[in-house]
Amino acid sequence: MMSMDLKMDAIPRPEMFDFHGVSMINMFTENWENIQNFQARPDDILIATYPKAGTTWVSNTLDLLHFGQREKPIPLHKRVAFMEVFIPDFHSGVDLADKLPTSPRLIKTHLPVQFVPKSFWEQKSRIVYIARNAKDNVVSYFHFDRMNKAHPEPGDWSSYLQRFKQGKMVFGSWYDHVSNWWKKKQTYSNLHYMFFEDMVEDTGREIDKLCSFLGLTPSVEEKTRIVGEVHFDKMKNDEMANYSTISDFDFKVSPFMRKGKVGDWKNHFTVAQNEEFDEDYKTKMKDPTLQFRTEI
Template sequence: MADLSLEQTLGRAELREMKGIPLTTATYSIWDQVRKFKARPDDLLISTYAKAGTTWTQEIVDMIQQNGDVEKCRRATTYRRHPFLEWYIPEPSSLRYSGLELAEAMPSPRTMKTHLPVQLLPPSFWEQNCKIIYVARNPKDTLVSYYHFHRMNKAMPEPGTWEEFMEKFMTGKVLWGSWYDHVKGWWKAKDKHRILYLFYEDMKENPKQEIQKILKFLEKDLTEYVLNKILHNTSFEIMKENPMANYTKDFLGVMDHSLSPFMRKGVVSDWKNYFTVAQNKKFDEDYKKKMADTSLVFRTEL
């Protein structure tokens, strides 16, 4: 009997709503365990809406924690170093992944990642007063990046056409729900909790300054030499070539890097290559309505 191709064994994800937020059916199936997850006081959580510079932030944090030791940062792929809390792939066994199991087995201090909106975060993170780094990226670039990610990643739902995906994004009918609610929810939460709220555009414009903010938040002190080493090793060009960070070692057969590399461009204002004038007008009008109730401001170009 011929081997089943991975395409046959891993179908496109279906979505189910948990309190109005679309999650994969696999994550939905373990929701009770996610909700009951026990955070520890020294846990660090990196939280983002998808495609907002998550892997980049994870690499910066890891480099800081390892004092700039590049070898230590290559001890495992990003996916294993920082458990992706709610992510669950039960089948096939060669691709099985449980962020919960990884996190539970991990010695303290742990660093984890999530894309959950603030209202779905396991309550123990608030109870333990954990530190959380949140990164937000402007919606137009997020949308373009998320579209390409859906195209190349078979563990995501089928994106449909660019027009269809834009509509889904604007109405929040995508995995992890509405971008608008996500960034606003975490923005509000930062006033009550230990949350460092960063912007992707600031990280692009002045990475050194933003890394220093993370250092201060983590109460770490590093020499100028180590800081510059971190700057260099977390640049897009270096990370794109790092197999421990660029997802070429994980999910073989799930992510098709020939369609679109996991680390695609890492730039600000790539949206201009995709939005038509009419789409941009429609998006801007909708954005104004949805963001009228927040002090959050995003830059769509530098």
């Protein structure tokens, strides 16, 4: 076991590069042809997010809504296939998605909307998108990149914040990501667009909306149990949901599930950084119908 850990430490962090106008790393582009040719099914559910916007939260919620408590615990990353991830000779998200024994299959992606395999649209698969306000999202992504050895070195907070504004992040610009998925919602009716802040404010209400979108009718007891199961602190301590079994993640640096709060950005942004960020935000976010809350 020790040699495996040493080997992981010896592997340098990857470099980002421009991939069809979006910053990416090899791990998410090397299997591109197979990703693009992925055959979606009409009952598939695609969970789409910008990284660190509540992917795990919604994945676990959907898994519990559809499949309840499993007799034998299986880690979430094996129940919900991460479509674009590819580690040669070890793991392919596309293969995992193909082999999922469940119906519906739960598949997650961080891809910008223009990169989603076209079979999802053709099959009219249901898509759940969750978005998180930019300030909390960048803070969460910063801590994630610090602990995730499979991502590029984040550098210090202030340079990281600049990169975020420029869209030089793995999976590209937050601004483009949330805006383009929002635009897609106007033309694709099988897309449910959620906000992280709404989930924090009233998880039960948001689960009701999800159920209505998915045509599910859990009993009051079942719903209450799920709300309890997906509480942040419960998931943070659940080895089947908190990604503590992934060798690339250094929990000594930061846990995968850190705080799950709205407004933690206030502990990171200086007054000047916040003012600059707000000015820059106004230039990039032009659609008045897409509104985020940075506190609740």
